[in-house]
Amino acid sequence: xxxxxxxxxxxxxxxxxQKQAVTxxxxxxxxxxxxxxxxxxxxxxxxxxxxxxGVPARSILAITFTNKAAEEMRxxxxxxxxxxxxxxxxxxxxxxxLLREFGSLAHLQSGFSIYDEADSLRVxxxxxxxxxxxxxxxxxxxxxxxxxxxxxxxxxxxECTEQADWFEQAxxxxxxxxxxxxxxxxxxxxFDDLLMRVAVVLRDHADITERLNIRFRYVxxxxxxxxxxxxxxxxxxxxxxxxxxxxxxxxxxxxxAWRGADIRNILEFERDYPNAVVVRLEQNYRSTGQIxxxxxxxxxxxxxxxxxxxxxxxxxxxxxxxxEFSEGSDEAKRIADTIxxxxxxxxxxxxxAIFYRVxxxxxxxxxxxxxxxxxxxxxxxxxxxxxxxxxDTLAYLRxxxxxxxxxALLRIINTPARGIGKTTVDRLRTHANETRKSLLExxxxxxxxxxxxxxxxxxxxxxxxxxxQMQTVLxxxxxxxxxxxxxxxxxxxxxxxxxxxxxxxxLANVExxxxxxxxxxxxxxxxxxxxxxxxxxxVSDQDAVDENAGCVLLMTLHAAKGLEFPxxxxxxxxxxxxxxxxxxxxxxxxxxxxxxxxxxxxRARERLYLSRAQERLIRGRPMPRPASQFIRELDTGDLIWxxxxxxSTRGFAGSTIDGFVPLVEDLPPEEAAKLTPKRRLRSGSLxxxxxxxxxxGDEDALFAGRARSxxxxxxxxxxxxxNWKPGTLIQHDRYGVGQVLWVRPGGGQTRAGIRFxxxxxxxxILELAPIRRLERGKQ
DNA sequence: AGCAAGATGCTTTTT
DNA sequence: GCATCTTGCT
Numbered sequence: 001x002x003x004x005x006x007x008x009x010x011x012x013x014x015x016x017x018q019k020q021a022v023t024x025x026x027x028x029x030x031x032x033x034x035x036x037x038x039x040x041x042x043x044x045x046x047x048x049x050x051x052x053x054g055v056p057a058r059s060i061l062a063i064t065f066t067n068k069a070a071e072e073m074r075x076x077x078x079x080x081x082x083x084x085x086x087x088x089x090x091x092x093x094x095x096x097x098l099l100r101e102f103g104s105l106a107h108l109q110s111g112f113s114i115y116d117e118a119d120s121l122r123v124x125x126x127x128x129x130x131x132x133x134x135x136x137x138x139x140x141x142x143x144x145x146x147x148x149x150x151x152x153x154x155x156x157x158x159e160c161t162e163q164a165d166w167f168e169q170a171x172x173x174x175x176x177x178x179x180x181x182x183x184x185x186x187x188x189x190x191f192d193d194l195l196m197r198v199a200v201v202l203r204d205h206a207d208i209t210e211r212l213n214i215r216f217r218y219v220x221x222x223x224x225x226x227x228x229x230x231x232x233x234x235x236x237x238x239x240x241x242x243x244x245x246x247x248x249x250x251x252x253x254x255x256x257a258w259r260g261a262d263i264r265n266i267l268e269f270e271r272d273y274p275n276a277v278v279v280r281l282e283q284n285y286r287s288t289g290q291i292x293x294x295x296x297x298x299x300x301x302x303x304x305x306x307x308x309x310x311x312x313x314x315x316x317x318x319x320x321x322x323x324e325f326s327e328g329s330d331e332a333k334r335i336a337d338t339i340x341x342x343x344x345x346x347x348x349x350x351x352x353a354i355f356y357r358v359x360x361x362x363x364x365x366x367x368x369x370x371x372x373x374x375x376x377x378x379x380x381x382x383x384x385x386x387x388x389x390x391x392d393t394l395a396y397l398r399x400x401x402x403x404x405x406x407x408a409l410l411r412i413i414n415t416p417a418r419g420i421g422k423t424t425v426d427r428l429r430t431h432a433n434e435t436r437k438s439l440l441e442x443x444x445x446x447x448x449x450x451x452x453x454x455x456x457x458x459x460x461x462x463x464x465x466x467x468x469q470m471q472t473v474l475x476x477x478x479x480x481x482x483x484x485x486x487x488x489x490x491x492x493x494x495x496x497x498x499x500x501x502x503x504x505x506x507l508a509n510v511e512x513x514x515x516x517x518x519x520x521x522x523x524x525x526x527x528x529x530x531x532x533x534x535x536x537x538x539v540s541d542q543d544a545v546d547e548n549a550g551c552v553l554l555m556t557l558h559a560a561k562g563l564e565f566p567x568x569x570x571x572x573x574x575x576x577x578x579x580x581x582x583x584x585x586x587x588x589x590x591x592x593x594x595x596x597x598x599x600x601x602x603r604a605r606e607r608l609y610l611s612r613a614q615e616r617l618i619r620g621r622p623m624p625r626p627a628s629q630f631i632r633e634l635d636t637g638d639l640i641w642x643x644x645x646x647x648s649t650r651g652f653a654g655s656t657i658d659g660f661v662p663l664v665e666d667l668p669p670e671e672a673a674k675l676t677p678k679r680r681l682r683s684g685s686l687x688x689x690x691x692x693x694x695x696x697g698d699e700d701a702l703f704a705g706r707a708r709s710x711x712x713x714x715x716x717x718x719x720x721x722x723n724w725k726p727g728t729l730i731q732h733d734r735y736g737v738g739q740v741l742w743v744r745p746g747g748g749q750t751r752a753g754i755r756f757x758x759x760x761x762x763x764x765i766l767e768l769a770p771i772r773r774l775e776r777g778k779q
Numbered sequence: 780a781g782c783a784a785g786a787t788g789c790t791t792t793t794t
Numbered sequence: 795g796c797a798t799c800t801t802g803c804t
Contacts (some may be wrong), residue, residue: 065793093793116794141789191794226793259792307789360795362791414780538794558791581793596791619790620795786800 010045010052010080011075014038018424022046028239028273030224030266032246034310035295035602036564037284039248044073046246048080050218059343061238064090067225067539069562073222087216091231095194097532098201101737102208111530113188113405114396114537122407127178132172134364136757138175142155147176151192151743152260154199155181156210181745185438188211189403201695202237214240224249224269228260236272245273247287251306251485252299255558257589263304284310284602286400286564288317290638291608298634302591321609322639327572328361328572328616328644332368333433334644335611340372348376354563355600357578362554369552377546379555379747385536389495389506392534396485399467400474401530404439405449408437418463424456433751440464478532479517486510504779517774557596560603567635568604570597573612574625576765597630610639647765730754732764 011019018038021031022045031037043062051057064070067090074088081556089097099108115123124144126136133143150160150172157177163171183189189197202209219239224247227235239245247269254263270276284292285678289312296310308325325331339352354365362378385391392415398408414420430450432442445453446460466488473484486492495507520532527535547553547563557570557578574580579593601608616625738754753763754771766770 067794069793090794097794114794117792139787139788194794198791255791256793261793358790363795419780421789423780556791557794561793582791595790617795780804782802782804784800784802787802792797794804 010049014041014045015282015283017279017281017283018025018042018045018469021281022049024277024279026048026270027243028276029246030269030273030276030278031281032266032278032306032308033248033250034284035250035253035310035599036284037281037310038283038285039222039250039281040073040076042281042284042765043222043248043601044076044080047073047077047086047220048082049088051082055218057082058087059095059215059217060086060220061218062086062088062220063094063222063235064088064553065226066090067093067586068564071223074466090538091227091234092191092194092538093236096538098198099189099194101207101529102198102201103266105201105205105208107184108189108743111402111528112533113186113402113408114194114539115188115190115407117144117191119188119407120411123182123186123188124175124179124618125464127175127182130178130182131171131174133175134625138168138171139687143172144174147171147179148190148192149260150176151190152230154196154203154233155231185404186406187402188407191232195234196229199230199233199237202234209237210241212238213336217242218244218246220246220248222248223253225251225263225266226256226261227265228262228267232262232265243273243275250308252302252308253561253599255561255592257592261312267304267306269510280308282309282311284312285314287312288315288606289604290319290603290636291601293636293638294608294634295598297636298594298601298630299598302594305589312764318607319638319640321581321607322636322641323611324421324627324641324645325611325613325644326615328364328643329368330614330615330644330646331571331611332364333570334373335365335609336368336374338569339369339374339608343374345566348550349552350547350550351566352569353560353567354552354554354569354571355553355557355561356526356571357557357580357596358556360618361577363552365571374552374553375550376552377549377558378733379553386541387506387509389491389510392491392508393431393482393486393489393513394536396470396489396491397482398483399440399527400470400481401528401533402486404437406437409571412489413443413463416490418448419459420456420463424452424460426458427451428460431460431670439468444468457499474529477558478527478529479514480512481529482517484681486514495527557600561599564603564605567607567609569598569609569611570600572617573597573610573628573631575628576625578628594633597628597634601634601701608636626765626769655776730771731767738771 009021014022015038018041021029021042024046031042031044032038045062047062050060057328062070062073064073070088070090074086075441077086080083087094096114098107099112100110103110103112113119121140121144124147125135125140128140128143155163157180160173160176161170163175184195186439204213216238219235221235224235226249235245235247247266249266251263251266254261254266257263270278277453292312293309299305323331327335335354339349345350354364356365362546366376366378384592385394387767392412393414395411399412402408410425413425427449428442428446429439432439435442435448437445442449443460444464446457448463449457449478452460470488472484473481473488476484492507492510495510516536517532520535521716522529524531524535547565552719554563576584578597579590583589583593610631612625612627612631613627615622617623730740732754740752740754752766
């Protein structure tokens with residue numbers, strides 16, 4: 001097809017592989033897109049190209065993982081002049097949309113509720129109670145996770161029961177069955193159902209699949225590396241007849257395996273689609289050469305990947321910094337100072353981002369930034385829709401839209417307080433179960449419940465009456481219904497009465513909900529309350545990340561995917577944090593942690609600061625922190641190292657010179673032994689300028705201390721614990737002499753409780769801690 | 780019924 | 795360290 005003018009515009013600023021991906025017409029296409037390689041550009045241009053070459057916009061279906069990604073894609077495609085009508089959805093929103101049409105096939109009634117993880121957990125607990133499974137034996141959340149994984153793999157409770165070959169699996173299967181039954185009677189689905197049920201309908205109803213294949217002739221899936229089996233099957237079936245599936249993604253950025261994503265979906269794409277065209281986008285337009293080199297070197301350690309050679313035409317740029325601190329608080333302070341300094345140098349606050357592995361690390365960062373007067377925002381946590389007052393309001397609406405929604409009903413039955421206490425609720429629920437009626441019905445016939453006294457019956461009636469009256473608000477516009485519920489329920493009044501701090505905020509929050517409803521009804525004129533509620537269920541805090549808020553942004557590495565910043569601080573490069581300790585066990589996956597680190601590094605455009613602390617507050621307690629293995633893995637020899645050692649905090653066992661503590665682990669042990677403290681210090685600063693990879697910053701030097709203590713830990717024999725009996729005296733590089741109190745092997749690591757003079761008891765990992773045995777008569 | 784102190788447990792998380 | 799749940803008191 002000859003190119004017309006706009007085609008030329010669509011292709012003009014693309015490189016060759018990008019062009020190939022954009023202009024690929026029919027058949028399977030896999031775009032393996034490295035970070036910063038213009039993936040989003042390729043997807044949007046491809047959509048525009050298809051339309052300009054005659055494919056109706058409404059015949060294209062694009063699937064993303066986040067609402068934010070979907071929105072951005074929609075905007076960018078419209079900006080390219082493509083008419084509306086294209087379907088751009090998240091997998092889950094697509095699920096809702098399809099279940100609205102085919103829900104009856106999945107045994108759902110209209111107005112069904114979507115249960116988030118918190119709701120779902122309540123139902124799991126209820127199911128456990130029914131099945132008589134003690135929460136002490138299996139944690140409800142662990143069961144919830146396992147049910148979730150089963151659903152992602154499209155396993156029904158029956159199949160789980162059949163496959164269960166030991167007691168624990170059978171127990172989970174039993175709870176799963178009861179859980180599914182409870183969801184069914186509540187006319188509710190969880191997040192996983194939105195995928196599983198659609199996948200099953202498509203799998204079992206060839207006619208529907210065929211119709212959808214005719215409706216959508218081109219299917220695009222972004223972040224394909226993060227698809228789970230259900231999503232894989234949905235994508236596969238939706239393109240089964242025409243085969244026009246275009247998957248984009250990067251195996252190196254797969255960071256959700258722990259939640260069911262299967263990296264094999266992308267690694268084995270070519271096996272699933274033998275005629276697939278594979279395009280690799282390897283040119284990076286985002287980062288400097290130095291940043292990209294570190295990232296590439298790190299990720300090459302992974303075995304589970306498609307080889308990919310990232311390159312850039314950009315300058316090498318500034319070397320990557322590696323900062324080491326005595327303590328987490330020093331790290332935070334130094335970073336805040338650096339941001340303040342660099343901001344004077346024509347930088348805006350929104351140029352900076354700070355990434356960490358776990359949310360808990362953000363607190364120290366926040367404090368330091370606050371003290372420095374630096375505006376910041378955190379992309380996490382206390383999201384709008386998770387606030388108590390919002391959830392309460394939504395629970396009322398949920399009960400109105402879906403009277404079977406018992407989780408919501410239980411939430412509001414005594415909120416605000418109306419004298420229906422725990423005892424009354426228990427009796428009502430028992431009676432409801434015995435008479436096989438819904439809780440709502442039982443509420444209205446409370447007098448039939450055994451054990452309920454006059455006053456309790458009256459209150460129950462009154463509440464049932466109230467809900468009945470409220471039912472009429474569903475005939476009004478959504479935002480009006482929200483307002484009416486707020487006043488009729490007494491929630492508004494209760495909030496107004498809250499004189500304590502935050503009462504005003506909570507009132508403002510519920511008003512914000514009314515505003516959100518107004519916005520929604522403007523954009524979706526025909527929508528019902530149930531649809532509004534479904535929409536809200538699928539909104540996440542991830543969607544609220546605003547890269548241009550004029551603030552420094554703080555977020556977890558998971559939240560950082562897909563974003564980019566001129567200057568990035570990646571903090572807490574410590575063994576146990578990144579890689580996280582939960583990935584270091586027997587079943588753990590260090591490769592995913594490495595990918596997480598890779599994702600973090602590749603967010604940086606111009607400057608990258610990596611940092612670690614030797615000691616950090618973990619759950620309020622100071623814990624020694626060994627360096628992350630990733631530091632040496634990514635060190636190309638160009639890193640600029642800096643030790644910010646202070647003695648201001650607590651006395652170290654080692655001698656201190658000029659306010660610095662020698663970092664013994666920075667040098668091979670033989671070297672360290674020869675050096676005087678002063679020379680150690682100088683060698684530290686020498687390394688800080690040795691960017692030529694001359695060998696001074698030997699890649700394993702940092703780990704010399706660790707390697708040595710591992711040797712010592714092994715004690716010449718293969719059994720680690722054997723030589724570390726309680727009572728053994730040891731020497732720790734920083735805490736000095738200590739005595740082993742207990743030893744606990746497990747998960748390839750041996751933990752030991754050691755009491756140090758002046759530092760109290762610490763729990764150390766023998767394989768990692770910078771310790772050595774003290775031989776009798778020595779020292 | 781309602782509250783407050785105390786115990787427990789938990790810390791990755793697109794939807 | 796913090797949030798959530800439990801227990802015990804009024």
